[in-house]
Amino acid sequence: xxxxxxxxxxxxxxxxxxxxxxxxxxxxxxxxxxxxxxxxxxxxxxxxxxxxxxxxxxxxxxxxxxxxxxxxxxxxxxxxxxxxxxxxxxxxxxxxxxxxxxxxxxxxxxxxxxxxxxxxxxxxxxxxxxxxxxxxxxxxxxxxxxxxxxxxxxxxxxxxxxxxxxxxxxxxxxxxxxxxxxxxxxxxxxxxxxxxxxxxxxxxxxxxxxxxxxxx
Amino acid sequence: xxxxxxxxxxxxxxxxxxxxxxxxxxxxxxxxxxxxxxxxxxxxxxxxxxxxxxxxxxxxxxxxxxxxxxxxxxxxxxxxxxxxxxxxxxxxxxxxxxxxxxxxxxxxxxxxxxxxxxxxxxxxxxxxxxxxxxxxxxxxxxxxxxxxxxxxxxxxxxxxxxxxxxxxxxxxxxxxxxxxxxxxxxxxxxxxxxxxxxxxxxxxxxxxxxxxxxxxxxxxxxxxxxxxxxxxxxxxxxxxxxxxxxxxxxxxxxxxxxxxxxxxxxxxxxxxx
Amino acid sequence: xxxxxxxxxxxxxxxxxxxxxxxxxxxxxxxxxxxxxxxxxxxxxxxxxxxxxxxxxxxxxxxxxxxxxxxxxxxxxxxxxxxxxxxxxxxxxxxxxxxxxxxxxxxxxxxxxxxxxxxxxxxxxxxxxxxxxxxxxxxxxxxxxxxxxxxxxxxxxxxxxxxxxxxxxxxxxxxxxxxxxxxxxxxxxxxxxxxxxxxxxxxxxxxxxxxxxxxxxxxxxxxxxxxxxxxx
Ligand SMILES: Nc1ncnc2c1ncn2[C@@H]1O[C@H](COP(=O)(O)OP(=O)(O)OP(=O)(O)O)[C@@H](O)[C@H]1O
Ligand SMILES: [Mg+2]
Numbered sequence: 001x002x003x004x005x006x007x008x009x010x011x012x013x014x015x016x017x018x019x020x021x022x023x024x025x026x027x028x029x030x031x032x033x034x035x036x037x038x039x040x041x042x043x044x045x046x047x048x049x050x051x052x053x054x055x056x057x058x059x060x061x062x063x064x065x066x067x068x069x070x071x072x073x074x075x076x077x078x079x080x081x082x083x084x085x086x087x088x089x090x091x092x093x094x095x096x097x098x099x100x101x102x103x104x105x106x107x108x109x110x111x112x113x114x115x116x117x118x119x120x121x122x123x124x125x126x127x128x129x130x131x132x133x134x135x136x137x138x139x140x141x142x143x144x145x146x147x148x149x150x151x152x153x154x155x156x157x158x159x160x161x162x163x164x165x166x167x168x169x170x171x172x173x174x175x176x177x178x179x180x181x182x183x184x185x186x187x188x189x190x191x192x193x194x195x196x197x198x199x200x201x202x203x204x205x206x207x208x209x210x211x212x213x214x215x216x
Numbered sequence: 217x218x219x220x221x222x223x224x225x226x227x228x229x230x231x232x233x234x235x236x237x238x239x240x241x242x243x244x245x246x247x248x249x250x251x252x253x254x255x256x257x258x259x260x261x262x263x264x265x266x267x268x269x270x271x272x273x274x275x276x277x278x279x280x281x282x283x284x285x286x287x288x289x290x291x292x293x294x295x296x297x298x299x300x301x302x303x304x305x306x307x308x309x310x311x312x313x314x315x316x317x318x319x320x321x322x323x324x325x326x327x328x329x330x331x332x333x334x335x336x337x338x339x340x341x342x343x344x345x346x347x348x349x350x351x352x353x354x355x356x357x358x359x360x361x362x363x364x365x366x367x368x369x370x371x372x373x374x375x376x377x378x379x380x381x382x383x384x385x386x387x388x389x390x391x392x393x394x395x396x397x398x399x400x401x402x403x404x405x406x407x408x409x410x411x412x413x414x415x416x417x418x419x420x421x422x423x424x425x426x427x428x429x430x431x432x433x434x435x436x437x438x439x440x441x442x443x444x445x446x447x448x449x450x451x452x453x454x455x456x457x458x459x460x461x462x463x464x465x466x467x468x469x470x471x472x473x474x475x476x477x478x479x480x481x482x483x484x485x486x487x488x489x
Numbered sequence: 490x491x492x493x494x495x496x497x498x499x500x501x502x503x504x505x506x507x508x509x510x511x512x513x514x515x516x517x518x519x520x521x522x523x524x525x526x527x528x529x530x531x532x533x534x535x536x537x538x539x540x541x542x543x544x545x546x547x548x549x550x551x552x553x554x555x556x557x558x559x560x561x562x563x564x565x566x567x568x569x570x571x572x573x574x575x576x577x578x579x580x581x582x583x584x585x586x587x588x589x590x591x592x593x594x595x596x597x598x599x600x601x602x603x604x605x606x607x608x609x610x611x612x613x614x615x616x617x618x619x620x621x622x623x624x625x626x627x628x629x630x631x632x633x634x635x636x637x638x639x640x641x642x643x644x645x646x647x648x649x650x651x652x653x654x655x656x657x658x659x660x661x662x663x664x665x666x667x668x669x670x671x672x673x674x675x676x677x678x679x680x681x682x683x684x685x686x687x688x689x690x691x692x693x694x695x696x697x698x699x700x701x702x703x704x705x706x707x708x709x710x711x712x713x714x715x716x717x718x719x720x721x
Contacts, residue, residue, distance in 0.1 A: 378704025
């Protein structure tokens, strides 16, 4: 028999501990991505051309370069500039910033999707611009883009294994560690795959239902 | 347009049966909505039929069933002596398979309200593609015939244009050429001028008048162009709620309709014009 | 500055391998995307089920997990890949699952009326797909394919983790060799950016040609004009 069940049960708890780290990294990374993404989207609409251009360039650059290299940069290069981050810190910042460039596009589409008449009505009421954003535009823009944001949170979850490359003991690192000790990779790596499916399939399913509800 | 020439290019084979189209107790439902209830009617070879009736009465559905775009829930449809909906297996009829349907469908063509040209093909290819692949003509033969047909519908200079570069009237004339290129015995026309700007309607109707005058193609037409219906058709069928209310030659039906339902419908249509 | 010249050859070699792996995985991914996308819209229940399992499995798990699984776990059941082959296969299968959704979506988005027109012309299912549906669908696949190609290029950096000397791996070598890591990594990031930019430009050109092929945008020089007689 190729598959060793006893071994499977033995290693499961350690993998589940890895899953906890994976989920933590996803959650913290999501907060960074969701907040920073909105900030980037707003900066891209700034009245100052310099800010628009610099933000646009930053988004384009981060989006077209690999997350793994960005993680290495945060973890290995920043210390030479006097900034030392733990693997987990570098990981969630890397994930968060990388995905913020995606979520900023989502927010942007949502904001552009708010009908022109809403802006005009708000102007007619003579509301200050911060109030227009907070009370009129964002409350309409954000619910509509929730499914798209959800998809990026799931995508981020699936990229957390990259954190194993900067010493974070998430699920894949745990599996690899077990494999290195026992020389049996089949069970731990297959389990990791299954655990990913176990979380991401229901999550995607929920997002798809949300999408249908929002009528896309 | 040269009608003799058209008769040469569109060579329709002689009919194989006394009835070109027959609907036999055809039922069509969408969910609980019974669109056609046990509809019976037939069309003779070469006959031109106009279907009229209020919106939702099932006119389009009839043409789409005949074209096999939709499937009938019950009943049978025959075309030129062949059953379109069923094949015989042993001693009973079973629903027709794709192979059988394609065999019978060869005889039928359709022109749509929205033209439905293929945007990825130039005009010439729109007209020649199906003859090459579905009639087995060589590319050269098919294109030569496509060019003749396009000249006959007044588009000899547009062979190299994409559909998106043509007006609606021109697109619809390409669609007519495309349907004729398949040498159909039966042609279904579903409100072929209602998507056109008013000034483009005449050019399309003139082409169709010539097709009617110079070929033996059996035609089933849904139209609100009462003058065209009068000129071209042999018989008008008035539909309501998926059933035939009244049928008569156009002169009779348009001037002395027998049923109240027909009268109110015609009054409403004529007022609008 | 002179130091850059010292390590540039190594980085360029890495970038070349990165491009090769991208190309290999893109070809495999394209094949998988079409096979699976066409299966997803086919009449066969089995084909649709196989396609769904493929897509959900590869999209539901992580690319790096898939790569590790191919590279570390499969040898235990007797299937052994060369590292570069493992990289290309894992990345190709992964991107193909996303591509499958693109193919399926583009085909489904072709208006029903086009299907009806092919029925009226008595086309076979194959002819319909080949002459009418795919030529139109492919045009709308190009922009999302372009995005996936960039994702793939970025994804190739994962192969450095199984010690393939791509661009990312070369950067890691230089880092552990004690080079000026800040410059090395900035140069590497810029190199990735430039490669992505070049791919984007290429895809844009393809998109323009695609738009022209369905009569939108600028129409290419008409081939048949050449057949016309010369003016006298
Ligand atoms: N795909 C469909 N799904 C559900 N119901 C349909 C569908 N197609 C047609 N129907 C219904 O079938 C009935 C007949 O429709 P049909 O299109 O044949 O009418 P029609 O006589 O052509 O009307 P019109 O003059 O408006 O074109 C209508 O009640 C319509 O709502
Ligand atoms: Mg209708």
